Amino acid sequence: MQWASAGEFFAMGGYAFYVWGSFGACALLMIVEPFLAKRRLSEVRRSLIRERLADELESQQRTQ
Amino acid sequence: MNAFFATVRRDLLLAMRRKSEVLTAVFFFVIVTSLFPLGIGPEPVLLKKIAPGILWVAALLATLLGLPRLFAADHVDGTLEQMALSPSPLGLLVAGKILAHWLLCGLPLVLLAPLLGLQFDLDASALGILTLALLLGTPLLSLIGAIGAALTLGVRGGGVLLALLVLPLYIPALIFGAGAVEAHIAGLDVGGHLSLLAAMLVLAAFFAPWATTAALRIALE
Amino acid sequence: MRKSIVHWFKFASPQSFYPLAGRMIPWFWAAAAVFGISGLWISFFVAPTDAQQGEGYRIIFVHVPASWMSMFIYMVMAFWAGLGLALNTRVSAMMAQSLAPTGALMAALSLWTGALWGKPMWGAWWVWDARLTSELILFFLYLGFMALQAAIDDPRRADKAGAILALVGVVNIPIIYFSVKWWNTLHQGSTINMNKAPSMAQTMLWGMLLMAMAFWMYSIAVALMRVRAIILERERHTEWVKHAVG
Numbered sequence: 001m002q003w004a005s006a007g008e009f010f011a012m013g014g015y016a017f018y019v020w021g022s023f024g025a026c027a028l029l030m031i032v033e034p035f036l037a038k039r040r041l042s043e044v045r046r047s048l049i050r051e052r053l054a055d056e057l058e059s060q061q062r063t064q
Numbered sequence: 065m066n067a068f069f070a071t072v073r074r075d076l077l078l079a080m081r082r083k084s085e086v087l088t089a090v091f092f093f094v095i096v097t098s099l100f101p102l103g104i105g106p107e108p109v110l111l112k113k114i115a116p117g118i119l120w121v122a123a124l125l126a127t128l129l130g131l132p133r134l135f136a137a138d139h140v141d142g143t144l145e146q147m148a149l150s151p152s153p154l155g156l157l158v159a160g161k162i163l164a165h166w167l168l169c170g171l172p173l174v175l176l177a178p179l180l181g182l183q184f185d186l187d188a189s190a191l192g193i194l195t196l197a198l199l200l201g202t203p204l205l206s207l208i209g210a211i212g213a214a215l216t217l218g219v220r221g222g223g224v225l226l227a228l229l230v231l232p233l234y235i236p237a238l239i240f241g242a243g244a245v246e247a248h249i250a251g252l253d254v255g256g257h258l259s260l261l262a263a264m265l266v267l268a269a270f271f272a273p274w275a276t277t278a279a280l281r282i283a284l285e
Numbered sequence: 286m287r288k289s290i291v292h293w294f295k296f297a298s299p300q301s302f303y304p305l306a307g308r309m310i311p312w313f314w315a316a317a318a319v320f321g322i323s324g325l326w327i328s329f330f331v332a333p334t335d336a337q338q339g340e341g342y343r344i345i346f347v348h349v350p351a352s353w354m355s356m357f358i359y360m361v362m363a364f365w366a367g368l369g370l371a372l373n374t375r376v377s378a379m380m381a382q383s384l385a386p387t388g389a390l391m392a393a394l395s396l397w398t399g400a401l402w403g404k405p406m407w408g409a410w411w412v413w414d415a416r417l418t419s420e421l422i423l424f425f426l427y428l429g430f431m432a433l434q435a436a437i438d439d440p441r442r443a444d445k446a447g448a449i450l451a452l453v454g455v456v457n458i459p460i461i462y463f464s465v466k467w468w469n470t471l472h473q474g475s476t477i478n479m480n481k482a483p484s485m486a487q488t489m490l491w492g493m494l495l496m497a498m499a500f501w502m503y504s505i506a507v508a509l510m511r512v513r514a515i516i517l518e519r520e521r522h523t524e525w526v527k528h529a530v531g
Contacts, residue, residue, distance in 0.1 A: 013340035022344045022398040041514040048530045232425040236464035282445040
């Protein structure tokens with residue numbers, strides 16, 4: 001362990017902007033991408049459920 | 065083989081009736097190369113240094129200009145479907161169309177390049193290398209471009225998409241083509257550049273018509 | 286033998302792959318988390334400060350895995366696309382489509398972290414180094430693949446056209462890489478050799494490998510998530526999808 005304090009850790013020996021800029025960009029994109037994939041999946045599911053409800057309503061009305 | 069030459073002849077005849085399409089690409093080439101000195105300044109040393117790159121990039125873009133039309137007209141009037149159904153292999157006919165494209169869009173650039181090179185203060189031997197490199201490189205551009213043209217046939221925003229697909233694949237041709245002239249100006253041997261360019265041309269001549277045919281069949285489905 | 290082939294083809298149908306992917310995703314997330322945490326721990330607390338580059342070298346713990354993954358994903362994508370073209374299996378084409386954005390993301394991360402590494406080390410955000418240039422071209426190839434697939438409305442045609450493009454790309458990548466390298470050595474002025482830059486300590490290599498594993502697992506997990514959405518979108522009119530969505 002080469003860090004004496006948390007401040008020193010975050011300073012990264014003067015390279016803070018570059019190191020945290022790299023790791024931060026990776027973390028950010030790797031959170032955003034799964035979120036977008038998840039949203040795409042739930043959007044399809046929602047529209048499929050809506051479609052099915054519409055179908056069911058239609059068939060109910062037809063039987064009445 | 066007759067079918068091959070018939071296709072070449074037909075495409076050339078069709079192009080002769082609509083000369084403006086061929087001339088557009090040539091004028092584009094001339095104008096773009098002439099714009100660079102105006103943007104950069106008339107200093108001969110600098111111009112001589114950047115000439116190979118500029119001429120090659122302009123040639124690349126000029127070839128790109130004619131590519132969307134390579135299959136489009138035949139696709140619209142149904143000729144392409146007839147070609148796919150004809151007894152002669154589609155790959156052969158496609159190769160004929162690519163050759164015709166090169167004769168119309170590539171060869172004029174090769175012939176004009178030495179003239180344009182004079183604007184950039186290139187000496188006679190450098191002009192010779194430039195012409196030779198373009199002679200090997202422009203067929204390669206037509207071959208690779210044909211794959212892109214077939215893939216984007218009848219697709220929304222085809223022209224811009226074609227540029228996006230094809231330009232990254234043109235990079236090796238650009239590097240070795242422009243590199244040959246630069247190496248010659250720097251007094252180095254150009255044999256390596258030219259033979260690599262020729263090797264890529266042979267490779268593309270084997271595979272590109274095949275890939276283009278596959279892409280066309282998909283577009284026709 | 287015959288039975289095992291049948292067994293594998295069973296998962297080639299969207300209907301059976303959809304729930305299977307759903308079951309696999311949490312495991313890949315867990316693996317990504319384990320590898321990621323241990324990799325980060327090594328890269329920040331175990332790996333020593335580099336003698337030449339100080340703490341700035343720690344960027345390689347994300348830069349190198351992102352570059353590796355961007356190249357690897359293109360190969361995998363082309364493999365699935367080619368398989369889809371040859372065997373006409375729908376899931377493999379969907380898998381290729383779902384991998385492309387992740388691959389492009391990795392290429393973008395590689396370029397971004399490369400720039401952030403280059404600025405303090407070489408004094409420039411961008412140098413026309415052979416690797417950075419090839420990475421940029423790879424990024425363009427990903428963009429082309431995604432743009433082509435997005436522009437074609439018929440999904441079957443989009444799959445096949447994308448497959449041809451991916452295969453052409455795979456043939457071209459070595460040629461492009463070689464030509465860029467040649468171009469780079471010819472113009473000696475700006476050459477900077479990244480191979481020699483950090484003398485790699487054993488712990489650094491471990492950190493990089495663990496981070497690469499984390500990136501790999503992440504890519505699989507997110508590609509599976511996306512492929513599930515693609516399956517539902519494409520198969521929305523089939524009977525099984527109506528039952529699968531509760």
